[in-house]
């Protein structure tokens with residue numbers, strides 16, 4: 001038997017190992033004891049999974065989600081499997097391996113003592129090294145947790161608050177009932193939204209606290225974006241808070257538990273501008289939260305959008321076309337939809353119209369099956385990560401619009417509180433779409449639209465005029481009532497081009513917006529319009545929905561839209577949120593019955609007639625006539641140039657030399673004509689400029705006294721310039737003293753003011769107009785029939801006479 005110094009060393013090592021073993025066992029037992037003391041211990045499903053304690057308990061409080069709902073698979077908390085083993089596992093493994101090592105050591109002590117004991121110190125070093133590493137890891141994790149906590153508190157109001165001006169919270173009491181997250185309240189304070197709008201008051205409790213699906217209808221500009229946006233942000237923040245709470249409670253959890261990565265909310269809008277606007281709006285509210293919102297719209301570089309998606313934003317706002325393009329192309333972030341918790345259709349009634357429906361349907365078909373939708377109806381594609389029926393997601397569906405209730409049928413359904421689609425409902429009905437998107441039967445149906453659907457602080461008016469006089473009335477309105485921002489809506493791009501050209505010639509600066517414009521130009525137009533205090537935007541119906549630009553005081557319908565819905569949305573670009581505004585429809589005789597029909601569909605029969613001072617019309621017509629002539633010449637010129645350059649371009653592409661077949665005389669003649677035409681153009685331009693440099697004057701203008709009821713900023717400048725000129729003249733010439741200009745009462749009257757000041761006199765029953773027009777048409781038809789009858793009678797008589805002779 002070996003004895004002496006080596007056996008003494010062995011004993012020492014044995015003791016040391018025993019101590020280490022005991023220490024490790026105590027530690028491991030402490031860990032297990034802590035788990036034993038947890039309230040949800042019985043449901044701990046798998047001790048091997050460090051994060052499995054997150055699932056299956058409902059003991060924690062706070063927020064609308066019970067803990068049983070904090071389920072990695074349901075809400076995609078993106079709880080990753082730990083890459084390194086948890087401290088507990090290492091401890092266990094260490095103690096196990098030490099046990100094994102010690103028992104091995106015990107069992108083989110004799111053999112080792114007999115000669116194989118050189119390995120022992122190495123083994124001890126390994127164990128000690130492992131323990132050291134374990135301690136270091138724990139320290140590192142603690143540091144990480146502290147860092148994360150600091151970050152959270154900084155975001156939650158610590159650091160960011162320093163620069164913020166203090167708010168009087170008593171002004172925001174109405175928000176308290178909605179129990180929004182402090183970070184959201186912080187944004188609301190910053191945006192100075194003193195109280196929630198009615199649709200927000202109604203939707204937030206249902207959507208955010210009861211987790212319901214919502215069909216929401218409320219007038220234009222009533223804050224629908226935040227009615228669905230705040231519940232989304234609220235839920236994301238509540239989930240994040242819970243995860244952070246768990247991080248601080250459990251040492252084993254690390255910050256990766258809160259890591260993000262999957263798409264949580266997909267919001268679809270019909271137009272690009274609206275998608276960008278919704279993105280901006282949500283970003284503004286989500287500023288202090290770190291929740292990322294990204295727009296995906298057509299007209300922008302696909303590469304850039306793919307790059308944006310790589311940042312794995314929680315919220316994506318997009319138009320159906322580009323979204324589907326990227327989804328069908330397999331964009332990872334848009335196809336990993338298993339974690340999608342919100343699906344929103346903004347302006348839902350527009351979505352079911354042609355041009356959007358097919359792509360939208362394809363997108364909906366890609367969504368994972370929800371508990372609310374019928375299995376048979378869902379067709380998940382290969383690209384989509386689907387889940388078994390046991391793991392169905394609790395996705396909330398929100399469907400919003402101002403005009404969703406316009407269809408009589410839908411209104412009935414809203415009143416009944418049931419949106420079940422009927423077998424005879426078309427595939428492209430909102431009900432069918434909602435159902436397919438997973439809308440549950442328990443959806444909250446919130447219809448806050450009144451009978452007229454139109455915004456309550458909007459004044460509606462019209463001007464009856466001939467089709468060819470519309471330009472003149474438009475010029476009149478912009479000259480006399482160009483206060484604030486004005487949007488002029490046209491139905492056709494041709495009409496838009498025509499009026500923008502005429503108005504520019506008349507020295508009125510306008511921006512245009514239509515679907516054939518490049519996306520960059522579209523955005524630029526909206527930005528310029530937004531930045532100009534008295535800006536004028538001429539747009540087609542691409543700008544009718546959703547566009548939210550503050551300070552739009554007037555909407556002019558140059559041409560009537562095809563439907564009542566579009567009319568409501570167009571008019572809704574003014575009188576938004578807490579502001580008022582006015583809409584003016586230019587109605588040609590052909591459009592009277594259409595207008596009466598439109599008014600009837602939103603139960604508003606009496607529209608005001610917009611007051612026009614016709615004494616100004618001769619002057620207006622004079623300028624307009626010149627502008628039209630100039631426009632004609634310019635148009636002809638540019639057409640010729642375009643034709644010529646087209647010919648030249650094509651000739652060049654096939655290397656053809658173009659022969660000039662004109663004779664010398666013809667060429668000289670053409671040159672002469674060109675010169676004459678350009679001289680004529682110059683003369684007209686000068687004439688127009690002279691006219692434009694003077695304010696518009698009524699027919700009875702005295703040349704001495706100017707008294708304007710409504711003066712636009714342009715006109716105001718003109719008046720001032722004129723006054724200066726007259727003053728200068730009078731200073732130089734003594735005889736002109738008598739002709740000194742006096743300006744009296746140059747009040748700026750915006751259309752709404754002008755409309756209101758005319759009171760009830762301007763009211764006109766459109767039914768009456770339509771009736772009169774119908775009567776006139778009947779009379780004309782009867783006359784025509786009578787004429788034809790007489791004509792036939794005479795012909796027959798003549799024939800008879802001829803036959804007789």
Ligand SMILES: Nc1ncnc2c1ncn2[C@@H]1O[C@H](COP(=O)(O)OP(=O)(O)OP(=O)(O)O)[C@@H](O)[C@H]1O
Pocket residue numbers: 192193194195196197200218219220221222223224225226401402545546547548572576577578
């Ligand atoms: N609680 C609030 N208080 C004051 N302003 C608000 C509030 N909520 C939203 N707003 C503002 O009201 C304006 C209109 O909001 P939003 O664009 O969401 O209206 P909407 O109902 O979606 O209109 P539309 O039907 O035309 O799309 C926005 O400028 C928004 O910032």
